[in-house]
Each structure stands twice: as structure tokens, then as C-alpha cells.
Amino acid sequence: MISRLLLFFCAAGPLLAQDGQQLFTLYCSACHGADGKGATGGTFPPLAESPWLAGDPDRAVKVVLKGLTGPVDVLGKTYNLEMPPQGAVLPDDQIAAILTYVRSSWGNQAAAVTPDFVKTIRASVSDRNAPWTSEEILKLHPLPLEKTVLTNLLSQAYSGKWSSLPDFSTLKAANVEEEHDGIISLKDSPFEDDFAIVWTADFQAPADAEYEFLLDADDAAAVILNGKTVTEIKGAGPMNGSRVRKGKIKLTKGSHKFRLEFLELSDKQGIALGWKLPGDAPWNWLTDEKAQQPKVREPIPIEAVGNRPVIYRNFITGTTPRAIGVGFPGGLNLAYSADDLAPELLWTGKFIDGGPKWVERGTDNNPPAGENVVALNKSRTLPTSARFKGYKLDPAGNPTFIVQIGQQILRDSWAAESGALVRKLSITGPSLEIQIPQPPELTIDGANGKTSLQLNSGQPVTLTYRWK
Ligand code: HEC
The missing domain is CATH 1.10.760.10 (Cytochrome c-like domain)
Incomplete structure (x- = not known):
């Protein structure tokens, strides 16, 4: 040196x-x-x-x-x-x-x-x-925002009180500004409350493609390209990701007439608009604010592995909080309610998507992930003294739900056999009448079309549930 x-x-x-x-x-x-x-x-x-x-x-x-x-x-x-x-x-x-x-x-x-x-x-x-x-x-000292694909960006602000996006053609702008960086921002808005803004620009599409737009706003907003509304948010509400709207439009490479209308209805204000080409990962923001993305919840499929049923104990939509889901091999599924002491839902295909529950640890229920959902039972029909005593799995993994009613023990076993669900009911102690609802979607062999049957000690009953 x-x-x-x-x-x-x-x-x-x-x-x-x-x-x-x-x-x-x-x-x-x-x-x-x-x-x-x-x-x-x-x-x-x-x-x-x-x-x-x-x-x-x-x-x-x-x-x-x-x-x-x-x-x-x-x-x-x-x-x-x-x-x-x-x-x-x-x-x-x-x-x-x-x-x-x-x-x-x-x-x-x-x-x-x-x-x-x-x-x-x-x-x-x-x-x-x-x-x-x-x-x-x-x-x-954050890095300056990069220029956007918007050229000739002009913001026109209107003072007034409206309940939805007004017809701007009848209004006169109170303030017009050129935004040379092509970035849409509310920072320079001349008004605090009761105003609307229209941004117009040339959207320089980099390629022939279908463009996707993502909009979030507090409050109302609409994105218009070549005179066509691509996506829109109506009414008042926060900009927290819950009101995000998306829309798509095909554009040729080159310049297109862009318009973003915005209305401040009450309280806070915000606008976020991004675009992307198919396959692009991140959004290209046209605004200085970014939208919060609603969380993408990865599905976590829960399915029977090999020949063994899978048991899922959690909140299942359509039944009571204490439900036990069983996914049998072959795509036959059951939800048994430990509150109502009865099988409540049957469905075919996929068992349960554990994603919503497991990822968020929220209180939301997991809906059956498959098809042909049938409601078997919706309330408790056994005597009030009946108690759920748990379930046992046989060596093949098939469950038997156990209920005690005073001196009586009711066993309710389920297994999948050649495309049907086979239910075996047995009782020890005095006889018991149980309800067998007959939903129109199913045939139930072994019940002789009756909606209730008498269970006697030492005389198990087999019912076979099949979709029509
Ligand atoms: C001995 C080598 C060296 C010298 C001499 C040096 N820099 Fe750097 N500079 C670096 C390195 C290495 C980094 C990145 C540091 C890191 O990785 O955290 C950097 C980063 C920077 C950055 C931020 C990153 C970027 O690329 O924009 C700026 C601005 C910068 N230097 C300017 C200067 C200027 C101006 C001078 C002369 C006054 C200078 N540097 C002299 C090595 C040097």
C-alpha cells in the first residue's frame, strides 16, 4: 500500500x-x-x-x-x-x-x-x-425498494365518504402525483380518512403468460387490467391476510393498461398487491407493503398401513369431541363416538388429513378426507348409566369398543372384509335393546331392515354395512 x-x-x-x-x-x-x-x-x-x-x-x-x-x-x-x-x-x-x-x-x-x-x-x-x-x-437503513414493472405510475386521490368503490369517472381528483419508482404506496396520501385513490400505470408484462395477482387491502380495492377486473376486495376489513383475494389474467409480453382502485372506509388503511408468473415462487410486490400470506397447511394423510387399521383420536368434524377414527385397509372408515357410545360416521376413500390439527394445534376439527360420508347416529340412545370403557385391538388391529351399563358389558367390534364393514355386537349380563339406524345410502345385512335389535347374552349379532 x-x-x-x-x-x-x-x-x-x-x-x-x-x-x-x-x-x-x-x-x-x-x-x-x-x-x-x-x-x-x-x-x-x-x-x-x-x-x-x-x-x-x-x-x-x-x-x-x-x-x-x-x-x-x-x-x-x-x-x-x-x-x-x-x-x-x-x-x-x-x-x-x-x-x-x-x-x-x-x-x-x-x-x-x-x-x-x-x-x-x-x-x-x-x-x-x-x-x-x-x-x-x-x-x-433498509435497502431501497427495487423498481417495479409499472411505468408512468400516477396516483389520483379523491376526498369523500363512500360505502363502496365509487364511479371514479364522475369524480374530480383532489391530488395527482407521479410515482417514478413504480411503487404503489399510501405513505404519500394527502388524506388521513375518508378518501379513495386510483393508481394508473402501464404494466410491462415480461412474457406472454397467465399472470396471477394477489391483493389485500384495508379496506376495499380492485385490480383492473385492460379494463377487466382481475380481483377485488369489497367492504371494510383489516389487512391481515384473512381477506386476501387472487385472480388471474392472460397477458401478452408488453405494455398493458393497469388500474388499482382503493377506498378507505374506516380506521386503519393499507394496500398490498403482488403478481407472479406461473411457477414463480415469491410474489413481485407492486406496493411498499406486502400481504401476509395465509398459512399453507401441508396435508398429513393418516392412512391404514398395509393390512392394519389406523386409529386416530382427535376432533373429527361431524361427530362429538371424543371421537375415535378408524381407517381400515381398503379405504373403509369409521368414526365412533365415545360420548354417544355409538358409531357415528362411515365413509370411503381417504381416512383423515391430520394437517389442520397437527400443524396448528388449534381447535379445528379434521373432516373425513374421503367420500360417501354417511351419518349413522347423532345422539346417545343407550341408558344414561352407560360408560365408555375404552377399546381393545385384536391381533389384526381391529377395534372393539367397550361400554359398561351397570352389570352389562357391550362389545362393539369392527373390521373391514371384502369391501364391507363388518360389525359384531355382543353383550354379557341382561339383554339390551340397541338402535341400528338405517341410512338410505347403506344396506345393512343382519338387521332384517329393523332399526333396533335385542342383544342377548351369549348370542352375538353380526351386521354388515355396505354402500349401495
Ligand atoms: C479487505 C477487503 C475490502 C476492502 C479494502 C473494502 N471492502 Fe467493502 N467489503 C468487503 C467485504 C468482504 C464485504 C462483505 C462483508 C461480509 O461478507 O459481511 C464488503 C462489503 C462492502 C459493502 C456492502 C456490500 C456491497 O457489496 O455493496 C460496501 C458498500 C463496501 N464494502 C464498500 C467498500 C468501500 C467503499 C471500500 C473502500 C473505502 C471498501 N468497501 C473496502 C471487503 C473489502
């Missing part, structure tokens, strides 16, 4: 603060490259077109003064290196000159940095010794 420094002194006299490029070569280019693309083939992060250099200069000044350490994302690549602090070596005017040069070179287009500005920032961080982490400094 020293010899190069001397060389500069000899060749050009003492370096002046305004020699931003030479100072850059001397103090930064070894790591960031003379072309700003990152030295040694991109081992170091680029300064060319880096959003770290754009917008307010606070971020860059602080990095130069104190250095940067740990993982940092620059233009889609993560670096995890260390930039040594330069604050002790470089006076305010030289830092200002370097950053002015860097912020206006290689495609960067940000304003000049003054020595006074660097002086103020230096004073504000004088207590600090450690280099910044990316997270820390971006919290203080």
Missing part, C-alpha cells in the same frame, strides 16, 4: 479529496475490483449496481467507517466474509469522495455524498467499535 501511495504522490501530487476514483483504487479496489464487480472473480461482493450503494448514503458510510461482517446478500449471492473498518484511515472528505465516485459509477445512479454528511454519521457512531452485521445495518 505504502509504495503505491507514494507512487500516487509522486505522479500526481498529494491526493485531493475529489479524486474519488484514485482513492477508490487505493482503498477499495483490491477487494471490490477496479470495475466494481468484486475482486478475484467475484469472491468479494460487487459495488456495481449493488442496492447497498443506492438510496440514502447512511448505510454505505457506516459500512466504510466500521466495516461489515457475517453473511450478507448482494445481488442474489450470499457472502460471508469480513470487510475491515476504514474509518480510522480515511478522513471524512475522502470517504465522501470515494462514495460519491462509487455511487455514480458502473451503472450506479445515486446522489453525491458530502464531507459534512460523513462527519455527522461518524459522530453518531463514534461509540461503536465492532463491525456491523448485515441484519443490524439493514434494520437501521
Whole structure:
């Protein structure tokens, strides 16, 4: 360094603060490259077109003064290196000159940095010794938002009280503003309450495709492309993800007439609009706010494994809180209610999707995941003294539900056999009358069409349930 420094002194006299490029070569280019693309083939992060250099200069000044350490994302690549602090070596005017040069070179287009500005920032961080982490400094100075696909964005604000999106063609805007960054924002709204805004722009579609739009708003909003409403949110309500609407529209590559209508009805305000191409993962936001995404709940199928039934004890939609679900091999399913002491639902196909329950630990029920759901029973018909005594599994895993009524023990066994559910009922102790509901979707062999039958000790009854 020293010899190069001397060389500069000899060749050009003492370096002046305004020699931003030479100072850059001397103090930064070894790591960031003379072309700003990152030295040694991109081992170091680029300064060319880096959003770290754009917008307010606070971020860059602080990095130069104190250095940067740990993982940092620059233009889609993560670096995890260390930039040594330069604050002790470089006076305010030289830092200002370097950053002015860097912020206006290689495609960067940000304003000049003054020595006074660097002086103020230096004073504000004088207590600090450690280099910044990316997270820390971006919290203080977030990266500027990238430009969107909207060009000629114009916001027109209307003052007034409406109950739904008004017919704007009959209204006169109170305020019109050009938004050069193509970012839709309520920050510059001239009104606090009782207003509506229409943003118009050219949507520069990057490809021929079906575009998906996601809208959330507090309160009402509508997205209109080429005169066609793509999606819309009506009425008043919060912007918390619960009112998110999506819509799709086919667009050819090129410019399309874009319009977003917004109405503030009461209380808070917010607007979030994103778009994406089929297969894109993240939304491209056209607004400075992002919509909260409703949680995607991965299905967790619960199914019989091999030849053994699977038991699921949890809230099942359509029966009582204490239900025991049994998924038999072959896609026959049963929900037995330990409250009503009876089988309550039968269905075919998939058993239960455990996702909603297991992921959220909420109170929501799991609906039967399959088809042909039949309600067998909806209330308790056994005497009030009847108690659920649990269930036993036979060696094949088939359940027997056990109920005690005074001296009587009722056993209610279920198994799947050649496309039907086979139920065996038996009792010990005095005889007992039990109800056998006959839903129209099923044939029940063994009940002789009767809706109740008498169970006698030592005389088990077999019923076969089959879908018609
Ligand atoms: C010794 C090598 C080195 C020198 C000299 C150096 N930097 Fe850095 N710079 C780095 C590294 C490494 C990072 C990334 C640090 C990390 O991974 O946390 C970085 C990050 C940055 C960043 C933020 C990320 C980006 O790419 O936009 C800016 C801005 C920056 N440096 C500017 C400068 C300027 C201006 C100078 C000269 C005054 C300079 N650096 C000198 C190594 C250096």
C-alpha cells in the first residue's frame, strides 16, 4: 500500500479529496475490483449496481467507517466474509469522495455524498467499535425498494365518504402525483380518512403468460387490467391476510393498461398487491407493503398401513369431541363416538388429513378426507348409566369398543372384509335393546331392515354395512 501511495504522490501530487476514483483504487479496489464487480472473480461482493450503494448514503458510510461482517446478500449471492473498518484511515472528505465516485459509477445512479454528511454519521457512531452485521445495518437503513414493472405510475386521490368503490369517472381528483419508482404506496396520501385513490400505470408484462395477482387491502380495492377486473376486495376489513383475494389474467409480453382502485372506509388503511408468473415462487410486490400470506397447511394423510387399521383420536368434524377414527385397509372408515357410545360416521376413500390439527394445534376439527360420508347416529340412545370403557385391538388391529351399563358389558367390534364393514355386537349380563339406524345410502345385512335389535347374552349379532 505504502509504495503505491507514494507512487500516487509522486505522479500526481498529494491526493485531493475529489479524486474519488484514485482513492477508490487505493482503498477499495483490491477487494471490490477496479470495475466494481468484486475482486478475484467475484469472491468479494460487487459495488456495481449493488442496492447497498443506492438510496440514502447512511448505510454505505457506516459500512466504510466500521466495516461489515457475517453473511450478507448482494445481488442474489450470499457472502460471508469480513470487510475491515476504514474509518480510522480515511478522513471524512475522502470517504465522501470515494462514495460519491462509487455511487455514480458502473451503472450506479445515486446522489453525491458530502464531507459534512460523513462527519455527522461518524459522530453518531463514534461509540461503536465492532463491525456491523448485515441484519443490524439493514434494520437501521433498509435497502431501497427495487423498481417495479409499472411505468408512468400516477396516483389520483379523491376526498369523500363512500360505502363502496365509487364511479371514479364522475369524480374530480383532489391530488395527482407521479410515482417514478413504480411503487404503489399510501405513505404519500394527502388524506388521513375518508378518501379513495386510483393508481394508473402501464404494466410491462415480461412474457406472454397467465399472470396471477394477489391483493389485500384495508379496506376495499380492485385490480383492473385492460379494463377487466382481475380481483377485488369489497367492504371494510383489516389487512391481515384473512381477506386476501387472487385472480388471474392472460397477458401478452408488453405494455398493458393497469388500474388499482382503493377506498378507505374506516380506521386503519393499507394496500398490498403482488403478481407472479406461473411457477414463480415469491410474489413481485407492486406496493411498499406486502400481504401476509395465509398459512399453507401441508396435508398429513393418516392412512391404514398395509393390512392394519389406523386409529386416530382427535376432533373429527361431524361427530362429538371424543371421537375415535378408524381407517381400515381398503379405504373403509369409521368414526365412533365415545360420548354417544355409538358409531357415528362411515365413509370411503381417504381416512383423515391430520394437517389442520397437527400443524396448528388449534381447535379445528379434521373432516373425513374421503367420500360417501354417511351419518349413522347423532345422539346417545343407550341408558344414561352407560360408560365408555375404552377399546381393545385384536391381533389384526381391529377395534372393539367397550361400554359398561351397570352389570352389562357391550362389545362393539369392527373390521373391514371384502369391501364391507363388518360389525359384531355382543353383550354379557341382561339383554339390551340397541338402535341400528338405517341410512338410505347403506344396506345393512343382519338387521332384517329393523332399526333396533335385542342383544342377548351369549348370542352375538353380526351386521354388515355396505354402500349401495
Ligand atoms: C479487505 C477487503 C475490502 C476492502 C479494502 C473494502 N471492502 Fe467493502 N467489503 C468487503 C467485504 C468482504 C464485504 C462483505 C462483508 C461480509 O461478507 O459481511 C464488503 C462489503 C462492502 C459493502 C456492502 C456490500 C456491497 O457489496 O455493496 C460496501 C458498500 C463496501 N464494502 C464498500 C467498500 C468501500 C467503499 C471500500 C473502500 C473505502 C471498501 N468497501 C473496502 C471487503 C473489502
